[in-house]
Amino acid sequence: MPSNSDLKKAGLKTTLPRLKILRILENSSVRHMTAEDVYKTLLDSGEEIGLATVYRVLTQFETARLVIRHNFEGGRSVFELNDEGHHDHIVCSECGEVFEFCDRTIEERQRWVSDQAGFVLDGHSLYLYGACEGMRKSGKCSINKRKLPTILSKAGRD
Amino acid sequence: MPSNSDLKKAGLKTTLPRLKILRILENSSVRHMTAEDVYKTLLDSGEEIGLATVYRVLTQFETARLVIRHNFEGGRSVFELNDEGHHDHIVCSECGEVFEFCDRTIEERQRWVSDQAGFVLDGHSLYLYGACEGMRKSGKCSINKRKLPTILSKAGRD
DNA sequence: ATCGTTATTGCGAATAATTATCAGTGACGT
DNA sequence: ACGTCACTGATAATTATTCGCAATAACGAT
Numbered sequence: 483m484p485s486n487s488d489l490k491k492a493g494l495k496t497t498l499p500r501l502k503i504l505r506i507l508e509n510s511s512v513r514h515m516t517a518e519d520v521y522k523t524l525l526d527s528g529e530e531i532g533l534a535t536v537y538r539v540l541t542q543f544e545t546a547r548l549v550i551r552h553n554f555e556g557g558r559s560v561f562e563l564n565d566e567g568h569h570d571h572i573v574c575s576e577c578g579e580v581f582e583f584c585d586r587t588i589e590e591r592q593r594w595v596s597d598q599a600g601f602v603l604d605g606h607s608l609y610l611y612g613a614c615e616g617m618r619k620s621g622k623c624s625i626n627k628r629k630l631p632t633i634l635s636k637a638g639r640d
Numbered sequence: 641m642p643s644n645s646d647l648k649k650a651g652l653k654t655t656l657p658r659l660k661i662l663r664i665l666e667n668s669s670v671r672h673m674t675a676e677d678v679y680k681t682l683l684d685s686g687e688e689i690g691l692a693t694v695y696r697v698l699t700q701f702e703t704a705r706l707v708i709r710h711n712f713e714g715g716r717s718v719f720e721l722n723d724e725g726h727h728d729h730i731v732c733s734e735c736g737e738v739f740e741f742c743d744r745t746i747e748e749r750q751r752w753v754s755d756q757a758g759f760v761l762d763g764h765s766l767y768l769y770g771a772c773e774g775m776r777k778s779g780k781c782s783i784n785k786r787k788l789p790t791i792l793s794k795a796g797r798d
Numbered sequence: 799a800t801c802g803t804t805a806t807t808g809c810g811a812a813t814a815a816t817t818a819t820c821a822g823t824g825a826c827g828t
Numbered sequence: 829a830c831g832t833c834a835c836t837g838a839t840a841a842t843t844a845t846t847c848g849c850a851a852t853a854a855c856g857a858t
Contacts, residue, residue, distance in 0.1 A: 557715045607767050611761070652835095695817075699817095
């Protein structure tokens, strides 16, 4: 879990807005948030922080690798705390719920493909889209929104 | 390669704007184009087609599965003719060049992961980012921009 | 602790990409 | 050839995000 000292390490002053935004990302029940989500959460807590600041800070956090930015379908950015190891995402197109997973076979194979192509791999983004069980059966998403399950393949995380 | 009759099949009238946009996607030397790219190409050819129409038509083409929409980093959509089989992309972060590939192992594994998560998969996006051979060695990209190489794993395409 | 420098913030305006509105036009079945 | 209705073009509207700038607050030096 990123801490205050990570801000300094990244050359960022430890200001109140940055600390508050970091805390929201850490404590939110929703793991993937848009800038607007963060902003609204701040407003609900009675904090006085401008939307532009939220955008700025999130971008700084991304540069400092404290958060990861995703561009899911639809184009708008969502941010996720970079606290656990690397993982990919499977998103329900119906209800928008997000599963996380990390599959060693896929990870290895990506490197193999890069080698074949003469590339030195330095990042990737993988998003699977589909309909989750809950939406298919009952039309209601059954996923516990609080704790996202992580599927790790036999070999564990990368 | 999509043809005029594919428009009818998709329930779209074969109008001049649609045919022209389709032709541009087929004949362009650049495989991945933004709506703006298509619009400018039209203007350069002296065609009188509104930007809004380009957006509309591209979205219709996407729905009809004549084109594929990608959301690369940065958020703006790029469109690609859906003429060959499915493939993923490996992008050089240095020179922006795009390789295409299709790896059966990854494809299969994605389906496996979806099953585990209780999802019915219906799409995915996979982008690998790295440095291509040419950029690492000579600082110049050696990839022939016209014809993108396709790496197919042993089993051939999906 | 106080002070000064300089990064940071908040606000509102600006931009970029895309979508909506709507009156006029053209494709297509009859 | 005709009438209907999907389609188009121009423009306004939206959405997401960034910019510009004056006011403010961190943090090191005194």
